[in-house]
Amino acid sequence: xxxxxxxxxxxxxxxxxxxxxxxxxxxxxxxxxxxxxxxxxxxxxxxxxxxxxxxxxxxxxxxxxxxxxxxxxxxxxxxxxxxxxxxxxxxxxxxxxxxxxxxxxxxxxxxxxxxxxxxxxxxxxxxxxxxxxxxxxxxxxxxxxxxxxxxxxxxxxxxxxxxxxxxxxxxxxxxxxxxxxxxxxxxxxxxxxxxxxxxxxxxxxxxxxxxxxxxxxxxxxxxxxxxxxxxxxxxxxxxxxxxxxxxxxxxxxxxxxxxxxxxxxxxxxxxxxxxxxxxxxxxxxxxxxxxxxxxxxxxxxxxxxxxxxxxxxxxxxxxxxxxxxxxxxxxxxxxxxxxxxxxxxxxxxxxxxxxxxxxxxxxxxxxxxxxxxxxxxxxxxxxxxxxxxxxxxxxxxxxxxxxxxxxxxxxxxxxxxxxxxxxxxxxxxxxxxxxxxxxxxxxxxxxxxxxxxxxxxxxxxxxxxxxxxxxxxxxxxxxxxxxxxxxxxxxxxxxxxxxxxxxxxxxxxxxxxxxxxxxxxxxxxxxxxxxxxxxxxxxxxxxxxxxxxxxxxxxxxxxxxxxxxxxxxxxxxxxxxxxxxxxxxxxxxxxxxxxxxxxxxxxxxxxxxxxxxxxxxxxxxxxxxxxxxxxxxxxxxxxxxxxxxxxx
Numbered sequence: 001x002x003x004x005x006x007x008x009x010x011x012x013x014x015x016x017x018x019x020x021x022x023x024x025x026x027x028x029x030x031x032x033x034x035x036x037x038x039x040x041x042x043x044x045x046x047x048x049x050x051x052x053x054x055x056x057x058x059x060x061x062x063x064x065x066x067x068x069x070x071x072x073x074x075x076x077x078x079x080x081x082x083x084x085x086x087x088x089x090x091x092x093x094x095x096x097x098x099x100x101x102x103x104x105x106x107x108x109x110x111x112x113x114x115x116x117x118x119x120x121x122x123x124x125x126x127x128x129x130x131x132x133x134x135x136x137x138x139x140x141x142x143x144x145x146x147x148x149x150x151x152x153x154x155x156x157x158x159x160x161x162x163x164x165x166x167x168x169x170x171x172x173x174x175x176x177x178x179x180x181x182x183x184x185x186x187x188x189x190x191x192x193x194x195x196x197x198x199x200x201x202x203x204x205x206x207x208x209x210x211x212x213x214x215x216x217x218x219x220x221x222x223x224x225x226x227x228x229x230x231x232x233x234x235x236x237x238x239x240x241x242x243x244x245x246x247x248x249x250x251x252x253x254x255x256x257x258x259x260x261x262x263x264x265x266x267x268x269x270x271x272x273x274x275x276x277x278x279x280x281x282x283x284x285x286x287x288x289x290x291x292x293x294x295x296x297x298x299x300x301x302x303x304x305x306x307x308x309x310x311x312x313x314x315x316x317x318x319x320x321x322x323x324x325x326x327x328x329x330x331x332x333x334x335x336x337x338x339x340x341x342x343x344x345x346x347x348x349x350x351x352x353x354x355x356x357x358x359x360x361x362x363x364x365x366x367x368x369x370x371x372x373x374x375x376x377x378x379x380x381x382x383x384x385x386x387x388x389x390x391x392x393x394x395x396x397x398x399x400x401x402x403x404x405x406x407x408x409x410x411x412x413x414x415x416x417x418x419x420x421x422x423x424x425x426x427x428x429x430x431x432x433x434x435x436x437x438x439x440x441x442x443x444x445x446x447x448x449x450x451x452x453x454x455x456x457x458x459x460x461x462x463x464x465x466x467x468x469x470x471x472x473x474x475x476x477x478x479x480x481x482x483x484x485x486x487x488x489x490x491x492x493x494x495x496x497x498x499x500x501x502x503x504x505x506x507x508x509x510x511x512x513x514x515x516x517x518x519x520x521x522x523x524x525x526x527x528x529x530x531x532x533x534x535x536x537x538x539x540x541x542x543x544x545x546x547x548x549x550x551x552x553x554x555x556x557x558x559x560x561x562x563x564x565x566x567x568x569x570x571x572x573x574x575x576x577x578x579x580x581x582x583x584x585x586x587x588x589x590x591x592x593x594x595x596x597x598x599x600x601x602x603x604x605x606x607x608x609x610x611x612x613x614x615x616x617x618x619x620x621x622x623x624x625x626x627x628x629x630x631x632x633x634x635x636x637x638x639x640x641x642x643x644x645x646x647x648x
Contacts, residue, residue, distance in 0.1 A: 025075040025082040029091045032072045035065050035098055050109065059111040066102035067116035069095040126156035128167050130214040135171075137207055137221040142199045144228035145267045150182065152193040152209050152216070162191035169193040170210045177203030178225040199225040232262035233612045234273050236320045241277075243313055247330040248305050254329055256288065258299045258315050258322070268297035272608070272616060274559035274570045275299040276316045283309030284331040290560060293570075305331040308371045318572050318614055319557050337367035339378050341425040346382070348418055352435040352475060353410050359434055361393070363404045363420050363427070373402035380404040381421045388414030389436040410436040435474070442472035444483050446530040451487075453523055457540040458515050464539055466498070468509045468525050468532065478507035485509040486526045493519030494541040515541040518579050547577035549588050551636040556592075558619070558629050562646040565621050569645060571604065573615045573631050573638070583613035590615040591632045598627025600647040621647040 072095040076088055083091060106113050132155040137148045152169050154162040165187040173180065179201030186194050197207065206220040238261040243254045258275050260268040271293040279286070285307035292300050303313065312326040343366040348359050361382050365373040376398040384391070390412030397405050408418070413436045420427040448471040453464045468485050470478040481503040489496065495517030502510050513523065522536040553576040563569050571592050575583040586609040594601065601623030607615045619629070628642040 020075060020078060022079045022082040025072070025079045028068060028072040028075050029083060029087070031068050032091055032095050032098065035068060039065065039098065039101060055109065055111070058105070058109065062102040062105050062111075063113050065098050066106075066113040069098035069102070071116045073099070125160040125162050126158065128154045128162060128211055129157040130211045130216045132157060132159045132218065133209075133211060133216055134218050135207060135209045135216055135221055137197065137223050140221065141224040141226065142197075143226050143266070144199050144202060145269065146199050146225075146228075148197045148199070148223055150195045150197050150207050150221075152211070154191045154193070154211070164191060165189040165193070167193070168212050171195045171197075172208050172210075174206030174208040174220055176205035176222070177201075178205035178223060179203070180205065180223075180225065182207075197223060199223070201225060202227050228266065231266040231268045232264065233610050234260045234268055234317055235263045236317045236322045238263060238265045238324065239315075239317060239322055240324050241313055241315045241322060241327055243303065243327040243329045246327065247332060248303075249332050250305050250308055252305050252331075254303045254305070256301050256303050256313050256327075258317070260297045260299070260317070270297060271295040271299070272570065272618075273299070274318050274557065274572050274616075276559060277301050278314050278316075280312030280314040280326050282311035282328070283307075284311035284329060285309070286311065286329075286331065288313075303329060305329070307331060308333050308369065318616075319555075319574065333367070333369050333371045336371045336373050337369065339365040339373055339422055340368045341422045341427045343368060343370045343429065344420075344422055344427055345429045346418060346420045346427060346432055348408070348432045348434045351433070352437060354437050354476060355410050355413055357410050357436075359408045359410070361406045361408050361418055361420075361432075363422070365402045365404070365422070375402060376400035376404070378404070379423050382406050382408075383419050383421070385417030385419040385431050387416035387433070388412070389416035389434065390414070391416070391434075391436065408434065410434075412436060413438050437474040437476055441476035441478050442474065444470040444478055444527055445473045446527040446532045448473060448475045448534065449525075449527055449532055450534045451523060451525045451532055451537055453513065453537040453539050456537065457542065458513075459542050460515050460518060462515050462541075464513045464515070466511050466513050466523050466537075468527070470507045470509070470527070480507060481505040481509070483509070484526075484528050487511050487513075488524050488526075490522030490524040490536050492521035492538070493517075494521035494539060495519070496521065496539075496541065498523075513539060515539070517541065518543045518581070543577070543579055543581050546581040546583045547579065549575040549583055549633055550578045551633045551638045551640075553578060553580050553640065554631075554633055554638055555640050556629055556631050556638060556643055558643045558645050561643065562648065563621055564648055565624050567621060569619045569621075571617050571619050571629055571631075573607070573633065575613045575615070575633065585613060586611040586615070588615070588634050589632075592617050592619070593630045593632075595628035595630055595642065598644075599623070599625025600627035600645060601625070602647065619645070624648055 076092055102113055134153050137150050139148055142148050150171050169185050171182050180197050180199045183196040202225050204222050204224050206222050208220050209216040240259050243256050245254055248254050256277050275291050277288050286303050286305045289302040308331050310328050310330050312328050314326050315322040344363060346363050348361055350359055353359050363380050365378055380396050382393050391408050391410045394407040415433055415435050417431040417433050419431050450469050453466050455464055458464050466487050470483060485501050487498050496513050496515045499512040518541050520538050520540050522538050524536050525532040555574045557572045558569050560569055573590050575588060590607040592604045602619050602621040605618045607617045609615055624647045626644055626646050628644050630642060631638045
């Protein structure tokens with residue numbers, strides 16, 4: 001569309017020989033705004049529009065308005081991010097109004113409105129060209145042992161990016177002094193091809209590529225490899241877990257890898273830690289094999305999928321949870337079938353809104369086996385089910401990933417189920433319910449008001465702010481004060497004092513907790529003399545400095561807990577003080593041994609002081625049976641619960 005006149009034209013929109021662009025949307029939106037102003041002027045003199053003498057001009061005027069508004073609506077759908085969200089909504093509303101006005105006058109004066117010309121579709125890209133396709137490396141600088149992702153973006157001879165795969169792409173090391181290895185190339189089937197460069201030697205190096213045997217002639221990226229810093233001790237806060245591949249079919253396997261890093265994020269190059277993997281949140285099912293210490297800073301296990309869905313994989317290092325992002329494995333059936341109304345699900349978020357508020361309605365398409373679809377194409381509609389709440393739905397958006405969304409705008413209080421229709425058939429899974437509350441909140445309720453503490457962990461002598469947020473029975477937050485609020489110490493061992501409560505006159509009430517003794521403690525509250533029944537927050541109070549290592553509180557662990565005769569296990573002592581606070585420094589003398597009553601036998605290496613409060617040794621099995629692992633800490637026997645090792 002090339003309509004760019006900021007005036008009300010009597011000329012119809014001209015035919016296009018090239019596809020529409022986002023710039024056309026901006027121009028059409030400007031014309032829509034201009035048309036709105038002129039329509040208001042015409043409305044002031046609408047009696048002139050009925051004159052037969054100017055009927056052709058009137059018909060041309062309203063045909064132009066109709067065509068531009070119709071084209072604007074189509075461009076908004078074609079380029080959903082072409083305008084800011086708020087501006088797009090206003091333009092969409094104005095275009096709908098102008099279409100209605102033009103149709104009204106056409107009906108009143110007896111003339112028809114011609115639809116706007118349709119732009120031709122975008123031309124299909126040509127074959128992949130090594131003269132325009134580009135190669136990039138991200139990051140462009142890594143330390144020895146680090147990795148960089150190398151990506152080829154396929155383009156045709158005109159520089160148009162391709163959106164499909166199928167080419168044979170090979171990456172290679174070009175000129176320079178840096179050394180490293182390139183993994184196999186992955187065809188992402190979207191016009192990009194990726195491989196991983198692993199740095200082994202310092203310097204710089206270009207990365208070259210060939211497409212179907214022909215050299216890519218665009219500028220080759222350069223990777224800089226710097227010397228790797230000397231790593232510290234392994235840290236669960238920076239070590240990472242990955243699963244490859246991230247999607248497998250039922251019966252397939254994925255390799256789960258923990259890459260050990262120190263507190264600065266530097267990758268370790270040696271083993272020795274006790275690593276365990278486990279299934280986290282999600283619906284997919286499967287089993288994890290024994291962990292292999294590769295003695296290069298990585299630890300691997302095999303996940304075998306048994307049931308479809310998604311599932312995160314968690315890990316612990318020496319008994320401490322890894323806190324970096326857990327990877328998600330998707331388990332699919334061999335090939336998802338057609339979308340099924342018997343297994344597809346609808347959901348609302350949030351489930352409670354005030355009158356005038358909005359909630360997003362989402363349908364997740366699944367096949368007959370319950371496997372989530374990852375493509376769109378279905379016809380989905382939402383409707384109001386049973387209940388008293390009222391509201392309206394926007395048009396449904398196909399997100400082309402197996403989900404379909406619409407916006408519900410609440411107009412009347414009550415509750416209402418939301419039903420869905422998939423390709424003309426009613427979705428029969430449980431319909432979600434939305435609650436619509438009145439805009440004005442009721443009185444403060446101890447059943448919905450909430451208590452929070454920030455921070456939730458303080459040292460002895462530190463402070464934490466305790467806050468009660470008042471809500472009415474529907475969970476609507478109050479914006480005024482006036483309630484009688486009292487905080488108190490609940491269950492737990494930590495000690496401390498609570499200051500007087502401050503009414504902030506905005507629906508929140510605060511007090512200061514000052515910690516005097518280590519442990520944990522819940523904080524309770526009353527509201528108008530009634531106990532608040534929502535979950536009470538817990539404050540953890542730690543000792544400012546850990547005391548000496550205590551043989552009564554220090555812990556022994558072994559991983560794995562079952563090995564075959566002749567194999568090894570890692571034994572770890574975690575030093576704690578008399579209050580149970582883990583030590584973060586070394587310096588103790590630790591000796592591991594076997595219990596006197598068991599039958600399993602073996603030998604221990606000398607204990608390694610990791611200088612972070614943990615001590616490790618390697619146990620090599622020499623005789624089958626069960627036995628406990630003992631230890632002495634600075635010659636004193638550790639008296640906490642002893643782990644048992646099984647040797648088969």
